[in-house]
Amino acid sequence: MTSPLRVLRQIVAPAGKHRPGVVHPAPLLRPDDALATEAALCPAEERTTLHALNRDGSRTCWTCRTTTPAGETQ
Numbered sequence: 001m002t003s004p005l006r007v008l009r010q011i012v013a014p015a016g017k018h019r020p021g022v023v024h025p026a027p028l029l030r031p032d033d034a035l036a037t038e039a040a041l042c043p044a045e046e047r048t049t050l051h052a053l054n055r056d057g058s059r060t061c062w063t064c065r066t067t068t069p070a071g072e073t074q
Contacts, residue, residue, distance in 0.1 A: 034060070042066060 034052035057070030
């Protein structure tokens with residue numbers, strides 16, 4: 001018979017080959033870097049995505065972190 005604590009441990013933190021690998025966090029924008037968020041064309045993804053408007057006028061894609069220089073038309 002398997003103890004209830006062992007079953008719970010396997011649900012919360014399973015052991016073995018099914019355990020997911022280490023996930024490295026993506027670089028984040030600091031809250032004081034972005035003024036607002038808007039939808040714009042991402043040149044890297046070639047589709048409309050959400051972008052952070054930076055203080056220098058550039059835009060940073062929230063999905064792929066590509067930065068579009070200030071004044072560049074989309």
